[in-house]
Amino acid sequence: MHGNAKWAVGGIIGGSAAAGLLAAGSSALALYFARRVITPVRVREEDxxxxxxxxxxxxxxxxxxxxxxxxxxxxxxxxxxxxxxxxxxxxxxxxxxxxxxxxxxxxxxxxxxxxxxxxxxxxGAVHPDPAALGLPAEEVQIEVDGGTAPAWLVRAAPQAGLPAELPAEGAGAAGATPPSDVWAIMVHGRGASRQEGLRAVRVARDLGLSSLLISYRNDGLAPSAQDGRYGLGSTEWRDVEAAIAYALDHGAREVVLFGWSMGGAICLQTADLSRYHHLIRAMVLDAPVINWVNVLAHHAELNRIPSAVGRYGQLMMSHPLGRRLTGLAAPVDLKAMDWVSRAVELRTPTLILHSVDDEYVPYGPSATLAEKNPEMVTFETFSTARHTKEWNVDPERWEALVTAWLRQQLAPRKTPAG
Structure with a gap:
């Protein structure tokens, strides 16, 4: 073999090896990215x-x-x-x-x-518990997969002229304030806790709603999922369904779902998949994940991960063959959680509050969902708030918007004459 031919072969072999190393490096980076997204972080960085x-x-x-x-x-x-x-x-x-x-x-x-x-x-969690807000609360346990999940139950404000005492379980005591037949269920975001929902409790209570501030799988309070991984809403919605069942067993006839960030994605899945979907009167979503593909692409860019590698990480999460690498018990169906594409399928009245300065979950999909389904979705923007801190920046406006919108949704439904 001539020298030039040997050099060419060596170059091909060397190029193949380099390509293999590059591919292996990209795969490792994609896997690292995928695992970071779906693995709960138990200790927050003190930055x-x-x-x-x-x-x-x-x-x-x-x-x-x-x-x-x-x-x-x-x-x-x-x-x-x-x-x-x-x-x-x-x-x-x-x-x-x-x-x-x-x-x-x-x-x-x-x-x-x-x-x-x-x-x-x-x-954004300002208060540690309902007592810090001056509100009475009960610690209750909700039956979920793998055990029980603790929740705070803050009952509706007493009606004027009636005593505040309530029976330990449900209604029935003579002279006691009857519990509201619409309950609010507060669903916190990824890496957060039930404290996150305390910002909405006063609004709910003033509207006559009892509030259930729940925990769900992998959040450190509720039982962990068997695989110890987030489903990004595709599995967690079952714990919200369990909370709805608890509310129905304790006097509720309908519920309003409040969700922050990934909690918003969980609420959307609940409204789509739960057997109680027809009992969800409305949803209030703060900085919700409307489209995980958009959010994951945003985070790949923030972390200077090439877009192709980021898409490979998404594929690892959503493909059945990727679960051995990611540790997921089942693939995460990212397409099913794309509510921009599924906009017309959303049939639950929904208020979205989202800051245009959100550095974690871009507000674009929220705006697009509202544009595509104005019949069901009302969209209110904030500025300077960053992620899920709309209330923190302007609590008066946040509470006024939610109160006015929910009052409309909770008004008695008109029935056909006759």
């Missing part, structure tokens, strides 16, 4: 730096490193000490772009010692 805590008389203030979260006005939860500490941070008192610091008011410290905190993480 917010605390520079100092100042006591000014009775008031407490905190100096934080300026970040996209800490420089937005509003009221927020701040968790520290591995999530064991929880403070409520309020208005910005001063901001120094030059020093990259921000001084904020500390409205309350619910647990832990904030003065010793050096790092923590930002959250």
């Amino acid at each position: 917010q730096e605390v520079l100092a805590v100042i006591r000014d008389g009775r008031e407490l203030q905190v100096i934080l490193k300026a970040t996209p979260d800490s420089t937005v006005e509003g009221v927020y939860g701040f968790f520290f000490d591995g999530g064991r500490g929880h403070a409520r941070l309020g208005r910005i008192l001063s901001y120094s772009p030059a020093e990259q610091t921000v001084l904020r008011e500390v409205e309350a410290v619910y647990s832990g010692d904030l003065t010793t905190a050096r790092r923590g993480y930002w959250s």
Whole structure:
């Protein structure tokens, strides 16, 4: 064989090996991406730096490193000490772009010692439990796959002129306030907890709704799924269905679903697949995942993962052969959860609130769903709120919008004359 021929063969072999290595690297990256999406994170990264805590008389203030979260006005939860500490941070008192610091008011410290905190993480969950809102609540257990899932039950406000006491289970005691026959079921997002729904409880209660703030598989409170993986809504909806069953067994005739982020995707699946879908009077979705393909492509771009590799990761999640690699018990049907394509199939009245500045779940699919199905979907935009923090930035507007819209949905239905 001539030297040039040997070089050509060597080049082909070398090129094939390089291509193989590149393909293997892409597969590994795609698998890593897929696993990160579907694997619950038990410990949140404390990515917010605390520079100092100042006591000014009775008031407490905190100096934080300026970040996209800490420089937005509003009221927020701040968790520290591995999530064991929880403070409520309020208005910005001063901001120094030059020093990259921000001084904020500390409205309350619910647990832990904030003065010793050096790092923590930002959250839209402002209050730790219903008691922090001054609301009575019961801890209840909902039968789900694999055991029971804890939930908070905040009963509807007593009717005027009637005593506040309620029987331990349901109605029936003479003189007691009858429970509302429409219940609100609050569904938190990926990596969050039932605390997330506390922002909506006052609105629901003022409208005469009892609220059930649920936990669901893999969220750290409810039993884990057998595969220990998120279904991105394709499996979790069964736990919402179980919550609806609980509500129906305890006096509800219909329900309103509230969902945040992935909780929105879960609500949409519940309205589509549950045997109780006809009893879902309405849905209020905050920064919901309307189309997982769009969200996953967005996160691939954020993490500088080539689009082809990101699509390969999606294929691993959705193809039956990928489950051995991802650990999923069954593939995740991403197409079935694309509500942009399925817009006309949504037949439950739905209010969507979504910030145009959402860095985690782009608002575009929410807007498109509303455009394609204006009969069923009302869309309200916020700005500067980032992900699921629409209430935190402007609680008065959030509550006013939800109250007005839900009041219309809960009005007695007109029946044909005669």
